[in-house]
Amino acid sequence: MxxxxxxxxxxxxxxxxxxxxxxxxxxxxxxxxxxxxxxxxxxxxxxxxxxxxxxxxxxxxRITGVTPALEGLGTEMREGLLLLEGDCGDAVGAGMRGGEIRLTGNARHRVGAGMRAGLIRISGSVGDFAGGPLPGAVSGMRGGSLLIDGNAGARLADRLRRGLILVAGDTGPAPASQMIAGTVIILGTPGDSPGSGMRRGSLLIKAGDCTVPPTFVATGTHELSFITLLMRHLETLDPRHARALRGFRRVRRLVGDRGCGGQGEILFPGR
Amino acid sequence: MKINGVLIEDTFAEAFPMKATRLLITAANANWAMHAAQALTGFATSVIACGCEAGIERRLKPAETPDGRPGVSVLLFATSTKELTRQLQNRVGQCVLTAPTSACFAGLEEGDALPLGKALRFFGDGHQIAKKIGSKRYWRVPVMDGEFLCEDVTRMTKAIGGGNFLILAETQADALAASELAVAAMRKIPEVIMPFPGGVVRSGSKVGSRYKTLPASTNDRYCPTLKQVVTSALPDSVGAVLEIVIDGLSVEAINEATRVGVAAACSRGRKGGIVAITAGNYGGNLGPFHFKLREIMAPRRRR
Structure with a gap:
């Protein structure tokens, strides 16, 4: 290589x-x-x-010694494995359509913006609007997977349309804001107002003490079969994160954002 | 050719091309998965009047199912894509969607797509949720015990229907006992089903009848009570005949099912009242698949 x-x-x-x-x-x-x-x-x-x-x-x-001065890393990438070492600038993997990017380090804003397929793994933390839309676009990520070992900034998965985003750490304010569909998993503590403006999709939050907007309604505790499928899929991507989902065999389910007629769901581990 | 003194007639089973799919049905426990599977495969013995032929292929362990719950694998066969689609939607909609705790997944990875959850999702009346996990799409339909999880599409493959063999026995009890042995052995073979009750059919049919509205009627040549009335195919020693019909996903699967089934039936031997094994055909001009009994039952050469 x-x-x-x-x-x-x-x-x-x-x-x-x-x-x-x-x-x-x-x-x-x-x-x-x-x-x-x-x-x-x-x-x-x-x-x-x-x-x-x-x-x-x-x-x-492989590209090593990466700095934010290198722009457009993995933009519209279609296939192959791109290994990055260092701290990246904005929009790593923007519009990605296939292949895999592995970043050992941190990235700034709009990681995976508008991506349609493929896999991005980030060992560090990312800035705002990860998995969100490209500037001017109607929707965010439309497919693929974005796995972040560290923390994420504000508006994670903004207007996410399809695909999977997992953040092992904490997030900034309003994760899954205006989310259209897809799946977001936060294993740390989410920022304020998770799911605000959410239309559809699933937001799984491991921290049970997080405050959700009052426009979400509780539907009780359930056993949902799709969680097992999600766990098994995560096993193929990263077994460490799949193990973290074991607490979701029963889930406390809130639906919203009813303030905008949304039918999205926020799932917490249930008892 | 004789096996344990039982004559294997020099004839063949004539079978026909069909379209088939496999479904994996899961539930909270094996009992409820089986309830759903049995309902789905009910009244599906023959395409003549049931629309499709369906049966349970085998039970599935939790490790073998997509959602990690106990399950059942079923196969459905029909004569056309349109009919298979219709039967699939009706049967899954009425028999699996309705069964407590159930979920339904595609059991084939390749082939043309047939709508599964894609059609049933509308039962959710707008509250259904699409969920794409990996490369597959699922539907979560809210129901009164939680959610019905169903894969978006299943896959259709070319298949074969109408493999068969007939067990000619001295008495009804002998024929039944041999049939039970045969079906028990055949159920261990993957990719095949025996769609009739208990895997066995007693009312073998011929094409046509003396009545205008009836396209098929009793196979009088094999009815022991008509031995002196019609041109019978039965020797004097035969008092009962039972047939085992086999649908399968491949020629090899039907060959293997026939082989183990005939061998099991013959294990009772001539002394056990089994007179002969034969097969049903229409002269070989209607169905493109011919399963020749003596070729299938010929001793296997060791490598």
């Missing part, structure tokens, strides 16, 4: 959306090094910005 190590510091943003495993992972180092990137209105060769090593391997690529 080819590794691109960023030669620090990069003075201004660089568009690296073309550095995708299926596009460049199989190229010879010499060929890859001569390819050009845009930085500050000028073109630079990859050799100038990155130190290249490793052997070409189709569908795999």
């Amino acid at each position: 080819i590794t691109l190590r960023l030669r620090l510091p990069v003075p201004s943003p660089v568009d690296v959306s073309g550095l995708q495993p299926a596009l460049v992972g199989g190229l010879e180092l010499a060929v890859l090094g001569r390819m050009k990137l845009r930085m500050d209105g000028k073109t630079r060769t990859i050799d100038e910005l990155f130190a290249l090593s490793g052997k070409p391997e189709a569908d795999r690529l």
Whole structure:
């Protein structure tokens, strides 16, 4: 697998959306090094910005020393495995349509915005609007899975339409705001007003003491078969997180946001 | 050819192409899964008047089902995609959706999609919830004991209906005992069902009748009470005949079911009152699948 190590510091943003495993992972180092990137209105060769090593391997690529100056990481990615090490900027994996991104580090806002398929794993924390819409878009993520080991910022899964988002840590205010459908799992403590403006979809919150908007109504405690299916699916993605769902065999179910006629659900572990 | 003194006639079963699907029905416990499966496969012995042929393939352990609960695998066969779709929706809607704690999943991964939850979801009257988990879509329909969980679509495959063999015995009791042994052995074979009551049919039919409105009538050549009345196919020693009809997802599955079924029936031997094994056909011109008894029962060569 080819590794691109960023030669620090990069003075201004660089568009690296073309550095995708299926596009460049199989190229010879010499060929890859001569390819050009845009930085500050000028073109630079990859050799100038990155130190290249490793052997070409189709569908795999690693970028280390990542900084927020690298823009467009994994944008519209369709296949392959992209390994990132460092702290990313905005919109990692935006519009992604397949493949897998594994980030060892943190990311800023709009991770996975508008993604349609594929898998993003993040070992650290992310900023606001993770899994939300791209600026100007009607809906957020439309498919795929986003797994975040750390915390998430405000408006996680805003206008989420389809797909799975899991946050192992805490979130900022209004997770699952205006959610249209899909599934969001928060294993830590959610911020204020989870599910506000929610239309449909499922928000699973492990912390039982969280306050939900008064426009959600309690429907009692239930055993829902789909939770088992969800657990089994999570087993295939990350067994650690699947184990954390065991407490959801019985769930306390609230429906809302009735303030906007929504039929979404917030599920807490039941007794 | 004889097995334990029982004559294996040099003939074949003539079978027909069908469309089939497999469903996995689960419930809070094995009893309720079986109640739902039995209701769904009820009145499904023959496509002549039931619309489809259906049966229970086997019980499923919790580890084998999508939702980790005990379950039952059922197979449904029909002569057309349209009829299979109609039977599927009616039967799942009336027999599985209605059964306490039940859920219903597709049991085949490949083939053309047939609507399952996609059609039944409307029972939720707007309160149904779609849930996509991995690559599959499910419907959660609110019902009075909680939710009915149902996969969006099931898959349809090409299949074969009408594999069969007949057990010719000295007495009704002998025929029945041999049939029970055969069906017990055949139920261990995957991908097949024996759709008639207890897996056995006593009213084998021929095509046509002397009545205009009746397309099929009793197979008089095999009725022991008509031995001197019609041109009988039965020797004097035969006092009863029972038939086992087999529907399967593949030729291999029907071959194997026939092999173990005939072997089990013959295990009683000629001394146990079993006279011969034969098979039903229409001369070989109607159905493209021919299951030749002597080929199927020929000793297997060791490698």
